Amino acid sequence: MHLLMLLMAILIACQIRVAVSKDLGNWSSKWPRSLFSFIFPPLLLLMTALAVLCMGTNGTMLGFEGSKIGYTFALGLWLWALYSLVRLAYQGKMACLELRNYSQATICDRPAHIINTDFPYSAQIGFWQPQLVVSTGLLKTLDSEHIEAVLAHEEVHKNEHHTFWFFWLGWLRTITAWLPHTEALWQELLFWRELRADEQAAQKVDPLLLAEALITVAQTTVKNTTIIETSFSCSFASQRLSERIEALLSPSNQPTKVNSSKWFNWLWILLVFLPWVTVPFHS
Numbered sequence: 001m002h003l004l005m006l007l008m009a010i011l012i013a014c015q016i017r018v019a020v021s022k023d024l025g026n027w028s029s030k031w032p033r034s035l036f037s038f039i040f041p042p043l044l045l046l047m048t049a050l051a052v053l054c055m056g057t058n059g060t061m062l063g064f065e066g067s068k069i070g071y072t073f074a075l076g077l078w079l080w081a082l083y084s085l086v087r088l089a090y091q092g093k094m095a096c097l098e099l100r101n102y103s104q105a106t107i108c109d110r111p112a113h114i115i116n117t118d119f120p121y122s123a124q125i126g127f128w129q130p131q132l133v134v135s136t137g138l139l140k141t142l143d144s145e146h147i148e149a150v151l152a153h154e155e156v157h158k159n160e161h162h163t164f165w166f167f168w169l170g171w172l173r174t175i176t177a178w179l180p181h182t183e184a185l186w187q188e189l190l191f192w193r194e195l196r197a198d199e200q201a202a203q204k205v206d207p208l209l210l211a212e213a214l215i216t217v218a219q220t221t222v223k224n225t226t227i228i229e230t231s232f233s234c235s236f237a238s239q240r241l242s243e244r245i246e247a248l249l250s251p252s253n254q255p256t257k258v259n260s261s262k263w264f265n266w267l268w269i270l271l272v273f274l275p276w277v278t279v280p281f282h283s
Helices: 002-020 027-055 068-101 136-141 144-159 162-175 182-201 207-218 241-249 263-281
Strands: 103-107 110-115 122-125 131-135 233-235
Touching: 002 027, 002 068, 027 068, 027 162, 027 182, 027 263, 068 122, 068 131, 068 162, 110 136, 122 144, 122 162, 131 136, 131 144, 136 144, 136 207, 144 162, 144 182, 144 207, 162 182, 182 241, 207 241
Parallel strands: 110 131
Antiparallel strands: 103 110, 122 131, 122 233
């Protein structure tokens, strides 16, 4: 019975990915569905596996005996998930410690770590309270107005704790990379993150300055591959340049805000606990 529960969870997860990951129109309706399709399947698998582990290998459920194969699979899934979490957390900690090797300076009234490279680069690196990283190449390439626009973009990532949330999303991506459309959905969420930061930054600085900074940075050929890029970093020029510029110049086509009053939009998250309904039937 345990194995059957896990197989059903995998089937449902795959079906959701296939059904929801299609083109769903504009961003006001597309990104919430992308987020649901990305988060729900791995959480359903983890909760199903945890329910199986709690029931153990002994006993029966609805007349079916517990399966050692299913229990072993559930245990393996959780061991892989915990290993991936520890590994990603360790990588994040090492990245934060590496920042100590870089000099610090105040840029546009913001503290920043300076990377000595000609490649124009800026990012927030860390977890809940990330640190700003800027390259000397960016400071040489852009004037003060464009640098202010870039830092306004990075400040949104910090204020909305994007590095923290995408650390957990990156963990789900790692443990269920074998599910359909995982990478495509990951790229969509990264794109939404950048759109969101662009949108908020454009309320503080001229959107044209932000668009010009994007173009200038994108025109530079990447020659240095030692730049820190992880799931817990938010880089300025990293996602779908032309679409971001179009959204900046046509803000009416950029509906990325979330209506928090519609709490029922997130009610679906409770469905991941459905596998626990089966636990009382195990004896």
